[in-house]
Amino acid sequence: MHSPKAKNTGRRDGSPVLGGSFEFVPLTKPVNRSSPRHLLQRQGSDPTTARLRASESPLRRRGSGSSTGSASGQGPPEEDGIRLNPSLIGISLSSLLAIDLWLSKRLSVCACEDSSWGSVRPLMKLIEVSGHGIPWLAGAAYSLYKSDTAAGQEVMLNLLVGLLLDLILVGIVKAVVRRRRPAHNQMDMFATFSVDRYSFPSGHATRAAMCGRFLLAHLVLAAPLRVLVLLWVGLVGLSRVLLGRHNVTDVLFGFWMGYCQYNLVEILWFSPQTLQGLLGHLA
Numbered sequence: 001m002h003s004p005k006a007k008n009t010g011r012r013d014g015s016p017v018l019g020g021s022f023e024f025v026p027l028t029k030p031v032n033r034s035s036p037r038h039l040l041q042r043q044g045s046d047p048t049t050a051r052l053r054a055s056e057s058p059l060r061r062r063g064s065g066s067s068t069g070s071a072s073g074q075g076p077p078e079e080d081g082i083r084l085n086p087s088l089i090g091i092s093l094s095s096l097l098a099i100d101l102w103l104s105k106r107l108s109v110c111a112c113e114d115s116s117w118g119s120v121r122p123l124m125k126l127i128e129v130s131g132h133g134i135p136w137l138a139g140a141a142y143s144l145y146k147s148d149t150a151a152g153q154e155v156m157l158n159l160l161v162g163l164l165l166d167l168i169l170v171g172i173v174k175a176v177v178r179r180r181r182p183a184h185n186q187m188d189m190f191a192t193f194s195v196d197r198y199s200f201p202s203g204h205a206t207r208a209a210m211c212g213r214f215l216l217a218h219l220v221l222a223a224p225l226r227v228l229v230l231l232w233v234g235l236v237g238l239s240r241v242l243l244g245r246h247n248v249t250d251v252l253f254g255f256w257m258g259y260c261q262y263n264l265v266e267i268l269w270f271s272p273q274t275l276q277g278l279l280g281h282l283a
């Protein structure tokens with residue numbers, strides 16, 4: 001299991017490392033302001049390692065005076081300002097990912113039958129099916145076919161457009177990011193595409209967020225039903241992590257992406273006239 005703690009103890013000299021490429025230097029350690037040669041002698045017996053350390057660490061670079069400083073010797077060189085920010089971003093991202101992996105593993109309590117909440121797994125899989133693309137596409141297509149009012153047809157047509165858009169956008173992001181599903185996931189999902197071996201973002205989460213917003217905006221629902229819709233969206237997201245299908249960040253990003261996708265559906269909104277025009281051009 002990856003945990004922040006485990007990641008931070010990887011160095012023989014005890015200095016914590018995050019993501020393998022960043023090094024924290026204790027601020028209490030005296031910074032040597034003399035020549036780099038002196039620095040090398042203090043770094044230990046391996047001069048190559050010592051030279052690398054001296055050049056990696058922004059703190060040491062700043063402290064080493066004329067050898068790496070600005071031409072005038074006053075203040076840090078320009079490049080320090082440029083490199084410090086990416087380091088901070090990198091460290092923050094590495095920490096976030098480490099917490100994500102650790103938390104997701106802790107929460108995957110229905111990942112298999114033998115897990116601590118293994119008995120709830122069938123219920124979680126039922127929630128999984130409720131957020132799957134096939135029932136949603138089939139339901140929207142059937143409602144479009146059966147609808148006898150122009151308003152009903154318009155709403156169902158645009159739900160269908162939104163669902164197809166969701167499949168395409170999630171497929172693209174998954175193919176670009178290529179984040180593997182958690183190791184504890186059992187790949188026993190029903191009807192998947194090849195990109196669904198990747199986990200970022202959760203397609204169930206994007207669909208739940210987009211459809212949730214769509215239902216709340218376009219169906220006249222009583223307050224208890226509106227609460228039920230919100231509850232269902234939350235449960236779909238939670239079930240992805242409990243089943244071990246996703247890390248927490250896959251689901252959170254999925255919710256955000258689905259929320260934005262609904263905005264896109266609103267922008268693209270097809271009216272029956274537009275549809276008739278499109279069909280007329282095709283015929």
Ligand SMILES: CC(C)=CCC/C(C)=C/CC/C(C)=C/COP(=O)(O)O
Nearest residue numbers: 133134191192196201202203204205
């Ligand atoms: C008509 C047509 C193209 C249907 C395809 C529906 C389909 C197979 C959707 C995939 C749904 C799925 C398994 C998404 C993966 O969700 P994650 O939450 O595991 O990313």
